[in-house]
Amino acid sequence: MPQESLEGVDVTMCGIFGYIGKRNVVKACTEGLSLLEYRGYDSAGIAGVVEGKIALRKRAGKVADLCEVLDLVHLDFAIAHTRWATHGVVNECNAHPHLDSSESFALIHNGIIENYATLKQEMQERGVSFLSETDTEVLVQLIAAEYCGDLAAAVDRVAKRLKGVFSFLVIHKDHQEIVGFANGCPLSVGVNEDEVILSSDPNTFLGQSFRVLFLDPQETVRVRRGSVEIFDPGMKQKEKRTLVMESILKPPSKGSFPHFMLKEIYEQPEACKRALEGRLGSNGVFFQNLLLSEESLRDSDVVWTVGSGTSFLAGMVGGLFLEEWASLPSLCEIASEAQYRTTFFSSKTMMVAISQSGETADTLAALRKAKCDGYKTLALCNTEHSAMAREADGVLFLKAGPEVSVCSTKAFTSQLILLALFSLHMSALRKRLGEEEILLLGKSLEQLPQMMQTVLDRVDQIAALAKKYARYDDFFFMGRRYMYPTALEAALKLKEISYVNANGYPAGELKHGPIALLDRNFPVIAFCANEKTREKMISNLMEVKARGAPLLAIAPERMKEVEKIADDILWIPDSSDPLAPFPSIVAGQLFAYEIAKARGCPIDQPRNLAKSVTVE
Ligand code: M6R
Numbered sequence: 001m002p003q004e005s006l007e008g009v010d011v012t013m014c015g016i017f018g019y020i021g022k023r024n025v026v027k028a029c030t031e032g033l034s035l036l037e038y039r040g041y042d043s044a045g046i047a048g049v050v051e052g053k054i055a056l057r058k059r060a061g062k063v064a065d066l067c068e069v070l071d072l073v074h075l076d077f078a079i080a081h082t083r084w085a086t087h088g089v090v091n092e093c094n095a096h097p098h099l100d101s102s103e104s105f106a107l108i109h110n111g112i113i114e115n116y117a118t119l120k121q122e123m124q125e126r127g128v129s130f131l132s133e134t135d136t137e138v139l140v141q142l143i144a145a146e147y148c149g150d151l152a153a154a155v156d157r158v159a160k161r162l163k164g165v166f167s168f169l170v171i172h173k174d175h176q177e178i179v180g181f182a183n184g185c186p187l188s189v190g191v192n193e194d195e196v197i198l199s200s201d202p203n204t205f206l207g208q209s210f211r212v213l214f215l216d217p218q219e220t221v222r223v224r225r226g227s228v229e230i231f232d233p234g235m236k237q238k239e240k241r242t243l244v245m246e247s248i249l250k251p252p253s254k255g256s257f258p259h260f261m262l263k264e265i266y267e268q269p270e271a272c273k274r275a276l277e278g279r280l281g282s283n284g285v286f287f288q289n290l291l292l293s294e295e296s297l298r299d300s301d302v303v304w305t306v307g308s309g310t311s312f313l314a315g316m317v318g319g320l321f322l323e324e325w326a327s328l329p330s331l332c333e334i335a336s337e338a339q340y341r342t343t344f345f346s347s348k349t350m351m352v353a354i355s356q357s358g359e360t361a362d363t364l365a366a367l368r369k370a371k372c373d374g375y376k377t378l379a380l381c382n383t384e385h386s387a388m389a390r391e392a393d394g395v396l397f398l399k400a401g402p403e404v405s406v407c408s409t410k411a412f413t414s415q416l417i418l419l420a421l422f423s424l425h426m427s428a429l430r431k432r433l434g435e436e437e438i439l440l441l442g443k444s445l446e447q448l449p450q451m452m453q454t455v456l457d458r459v460d461q462i463a464a465l466a467k468k469y470a471r472y473d474d475f476f477f478m479g480r481r482y483m484y485p486t487a488l489e490a491a492l493k494l495k496e497i498s499y500v501n502a503n504g505y506p507a508g509e510l511k512h513g514p515i516a517l518l519d520r521n522f523p524v525i526a527f528c529a530n531e532k533t534r535e536k537m538i539s540n541l542m543e544v545k546a547r548g549a550p551l552l553a554i555a556p557e558r559m560k561e562v563e564k565i566a567d568d569i570l571w572i573p574d575s576s577d578p579l580a581p582f583p584s585i586v587a588g589q590l591f592a593y594e595i596a597k598a599r600g601c602p603i604d605q606p607r608n609l610a611k612s613v614t615v616e
Pocket of ligand 1: 307310311354356358360363407408409493496612613
C-alpha cells in the first residue's frame with residue numbers, strides 16, 4: 001500500500017467559481033476569479049462546455065495573465081479556478097481545471113484529498129494514466145470511472161471514499177449542469193432569475209440580489225439554469241434555508257491610489273470611525289446583535305484570543321487592553337497552535353477568534369475545536385457571511401470595508417478598536433472601572449482618527465526616511481509592552497511586501513541573543529511610545545547605538561531625550577499607552593509601503609502569499 005503522504009503532490013488552497021446564466025460566461029467567470037484572487041494567484045484556469053465539448057484554458061500566473069490569452073468567446077456554462085500552491089510547483093500542468101482521460105469531465109478543487117495516493121494507485125492499476133501530480137486529477141478520474149449517466153450520483157459515490165477538507169466543482173460535456181461537493185471548505189450558491197453562481201465566497205456575486213445558501217459538510221449540489229438541488233450522502237434530496245443578499249455592484253477599485261495597500265492605509269481614520277459608530281453611548285459600550293448574553297460574558301474569567309499573522313498580533317494588543325481595563329487575564333495564541341491545547345486555565349475560558357476574512361483555516365480550526373470542547377466563542381471578523389461569523393456563538397463585525405491588499409492594514413486598526421471596546425464592555429460587566437472612567441476612555445477612542453490622520457499627513461517625511469533605509473536587507477523592530485506587538489506587526493508588514501529580513505522583538509530581549517547580529521548594516525526601528533517603560537526603552541536605544549547599528553526611533557513628541565540617541569526620528573502625536581499602537585502602526589505601515597515601493601516590489605500581491613489562507 002502506498003504511504004498517504006502529501007509530499008510532491010499539488011495540494012491547493014484556492015478560489016473556485018462556477019457560472020450558469022444569461023451573462024457572457026467567460027466574462028462572468030473572469031470577473032468572479034478576479035474577486036477570488038485573494039485566495040491565491042499562482043495560476044488560473046477556466047473550463048466550459050460549448051457544442052457538446054469541453055473547452056479548457058489555463059495559465060501559470062495571475063487571472064490577468066489568463067485573460068490575456070483567453071480566446072474563448074462563448075461557453076454555455078463554465079467553472080473557473082485561481083490557485084495558491086502548497087505542494088507541487090506552479091506550472092500550467094498543475095493549474096486547474098483538470099480533465100479525465102476521455103476529456104468528458106472537467107473539475108476544479110480547493111483543499112486537500114488526504115487519501116489521494118491510495119486512490120491514485122488504484123486508478124493506475126486499472127490502467128488510468130495521469131498528466132499532473134495533483135490530487136485533483138485523481139478526483140476527476142475517479143468520478144469518470146464511477147459515472148453511469150448521472151453526474152451528481154457519481155460525485156456522491158466518490159465522495160464517500162474521500163478523506164480531507166475540500167470542496168470541488170465538476171462538469172460533464174453532455175450535461176447542462178454544474179455539480180459541487182463540499183466537506184469543510186466553503187462553497188456558496190447564489191441564485192436569482194437570471195443566473196446561478198457557485199463560489200468559494202458569496203462576496204464575489206456581482207449583479208442584482210441573490211438568494212444564497214452555504215453548503216454544509218458532506219452536501220452535494222446540482223445546479224442547472226434556474227434550479228438548485230441539494231443532496232445529503234446517498235442522494236437524499238433536502239431543503240435548505242437561503243438568505244437574501246444584495247450583491248456588490250462593482251469590484252473594489254484603487255481610486256486615485258497606485259496600490260490598494262496605500263488606499264487602505266489612508267482609509268483607516270474612516271474605518272475606525274465606522275468601528276466606533278453606534279457602539280459608544282452615554283451608558284458606555286453597546287454591541288448590537290452580539291448574540292452572547294451579558295451573563296455569559298460576565299461569567300468568563302479568561303479570554304483566549306486566537307488569530308493568524310496580523311490578526312494574532314491584534315489579539316496580543318487586545319490582551320493588554322483586557323488586562324488593563326477589565327482585569328481579565330488573557331492567553332493570546334497563534335491559531336495554528338491553539339487547537340493542540342489540552343489544558344486550560346479555567347472552564348470559563350472564552351475564545352475570541354480574530355480574522356479579517358473570517359475564513360482562515362487555522363483560526364477556523366481553533367474556533368471549531370474550542371466549540372467542540374464546550375467553550376464560548378466570539379468572532380471578530382470583517383467579512384460578513386464568512387464561516388467564522390456563521391459558526392461562532394457571537395460575532396462583532398469590523399465594518400472596515402473590503403480589504404483587498406494581501407498586506408493587512410485597516411483590518412488591524414479596526415480589530416484594535418473592537419478589542420478596546422470589548423475590553424471596556426467587559427470592564428463594565430465585571431465592575432472593574434467606574435462608569436465615568438469607561439466613558440472617558442470611550443471618548444478618548446474617538447480621538448484616534450485624528451491622531452492617525454496626523455501621521456498620514458507626515459507621509460513625505462516617512463517616504464524620505466524609507467528611501468534612506470531601503471538599501472538594508474536586515475532589520476530589527478523593537479518595543480516594550482503596547483509597543484511590542486506593534487513592533488511585531490510593523491516587522492511583518494516590511495518582510496511581507498519588501499522581502500527583507502525584518503524581525504520584531506521585545507526591546508528587553510535583544511540583549512539575550514539577537515543583539516549579536518547588530519552592526520552598521522543592520523538597522524533597528526524602535527517604537528518608543530509606551531510611557532510606562534520610557535526609561536528602560538531609552539536604555540535599550542543606547543544599547544543599540546553602542547553596537548553601531550543605524551537607529552530610527554518612532555517616538556511621541558514629548559520624548560525629546562530620543563534626539564540625543566537616535567540617528568533618525570519620526571515624531572508621532574502624544575497619546576496614552578493603550579492608544580499608542582494606533583499612530584505608531586500607521587507610521588510602520590507607511591514606512592513598509594515606501595520601502596517596498598523604493599525596492600520595486602509588487603506590493604498588493606506579494607510573491608508566495610494569499611490574502612485568505614484557507615489550508616492549515
Ligand atoms: O483573514 P485573517 O485576518 O484571518 O488573515 C490572517 C493572516 O493571514 C493575515 O493577517 C496575514 O498575516 C496578512 N497578510 C498580514 O499582513
